[in-house]
Amino acid sequence: xxxxDAQQFASDNYSGICPEAWAAMEAANRGHAPxxxxxxxxxxxxxxxxxxxxxxxxxxxxxxxxxxxxxxxxSLCQSYHSVICADSAHVETDECGAPEFFSxxxxxxxxxxxxxxxxxxxxxxxxxxxxxxxxxKPRVVTLTQPTETGQVYDLAELRAISSxxxxxxxxxxxxxxxxxxxxxxxxxxxxxxxxxxxxxxxxFGGTKNGMHAGEAVLFFNAALAEDFGYRCKxxxxxxxxxxxxxxxxxxxxxxxxxxxxxxxxxxxARGFAAAITDLPEVELMFPVxxxxxxxxxxxxxxxxxxxRGWRFYTFIGGGARxxxxxxADPARVEALIRDLRAVARDRAA
Ligand SMILES: *Cc1c(COP(=O)(O)O)cnc(C)c1O
Numbered sequence: 001x002x003x004x005d006a007q008q009f010a011s012d013n014y015s016g017i018c019p020e021a022w023a024a025m026e027a028a029n030r031g032h033a034p035x036x037x038x039x040x041x042x043x044x045x046x047x048x049x050x051x052x053x054x055x056x057x058x059x060x061x062x063x064x065x066x067x068x069x070x071x072x073x074x075s076l077c078q079s080y081h082s083v084i085c086a087d088s089a090h091v092e093t094d095e096c097g098a099p100e101f102f103s104x105x106x107x108x109x110x111x112x113x114x115x116x117x118x119x120x121x122x123x124x125x126x127x128x129x130x131x132x133x134x135x136x137k138p139r140v141v142t143l144t145q146p147t148e149t150g151q152v153y154d155l156a157e158l159r160a161i162s163s164x165x166x167x168x169x170x171x172x173x174x175x176x177x178x179x180x181x182x183x184x185x186x187x188x189x190x191x192x193x194x195x196x197x198x199x200x201x202x203x204f205g206g207t208k209n210g211m212h213a214g215e216a217v218l219f220f221n222a223a224l225a226e227d228f229g230y231r232c233k234x235x236x237x238x239x240x241x242x243x244x245x246x247x248x249x250x251x252x253x254x255x256x257x258x259x260x261x262x263x264x265x266x267x268x269a270r271g272f273a274a275a276i277t278d279l280p281e282v283e284l285m286f287p288v289x290x291x292x293x294x295x296x297x298x299x300x301x302x303x304x305x306x307x308r309g310w311r312f313y314t315f316i317g318g319g320a321r322x323x324x325x326x327x328a329d330p331a332r333v334e335a336l337i338r339d340l341r342a343v344a345r346d347r348a349a
Contacts, residue, residue, distance in 0.1 A: 018210030024251030162198025
């Protein structure tokens with residue numbers, strides 16, 4: 001049996017706060033500072049984003065990803081518009097209707113996908129399926145990078161999607177709850193993966209990459225950011241002690257930790273997957289391109305793993321999901337591999 005605080009791979013948000021974010025928060029905690037984002041930390045964090053993305057984007061901070069996504073999408077829509085997303089998208093399956101709520105009713109048009117990835121063809125078909133007054137007018141596409149199944153859109157795929165969006169008059173939003181893992185995976189710059197590929201708005205996740213909380217909303221098109229600050233305040237997302245949402249970003253971005261942590265997490269996922277693919281009746285459900293590994297295996301084997309103290313989710317397609325965080329411990333990854341092998345042997349015996 002494992003102790004309560006033993007590392008699990010159920011989710012990357014089981015992890016704690018990384019040293020870089022923690023040190024910046026500690027530094028921000030020395031004394032008083034102006035509230036509501038008027039402080040030096042908030043300016044410095046916004047500047048760090050503009051340096052990293054090589055563009056003068058508008059930067060906002062929200063407490064979590066649900067709020068960031070919902071408010072970003074609401075800013076791109078009128079209530080009579082619709083938002084095209086993949087069927088497994090977090091906005092569709094895990095936000096309790098927040099995008100619809102904050103947009104005052106904009107409908108999500110969920111597209112059936114094999115692995116959570118949207119295609120230009122599917123977007124075009126969905127956006128042009130109905131053009132009559134009785135159906136909410138398609139106005140936005142949201143994609144998740146990497147997807148909820150750990151797939152990464154490459155630059156060519158992103159450009160192909162944004163070109164269809166331009167042609168059809170759709171804005172393009174990226175849910176980047178694990179944006180760093182996608183950058184680490186593709187080895188491209190944040191600029192290449194966003195505004196240079198036609199992304200209008202990015203939600204850049206900090207929580208799953210080692211922060212205590214917080215997501216940044218980046219608008220690459222300044223006109224779309226109009227009044228976004230009011231939207232955040234109305235939704236309860238304007239932190240009065242904003243410096244504690246901003247400072248961790250300074251720690252993460254200025255040190256490069258945002259990327260090195262993601263590289264480590266991705267490497268753990270790849271190493272884990274490579275170590276268990278020879279097991280009978282264990283099948284990778286998706287190629288491993290970021291920090292998640294999805295395994296199809298017999299239910300009794302999942303039960304046996306759970307009896308050995310392992311926690312994991314089975315909410316995507318019934319497979320076991322393992323997520324590797326910024327601090328994934330190679331010794332615990334080894335222990336999981338050993339237990340997977342052991343339960344395979346028990347079953348064979
Ligand atoms: C975790 C996650 C979010 C944000 O979730 P919160 O719990 O609201 O912070 C958004 N999108 C995706 C794809 C996620 O995995």
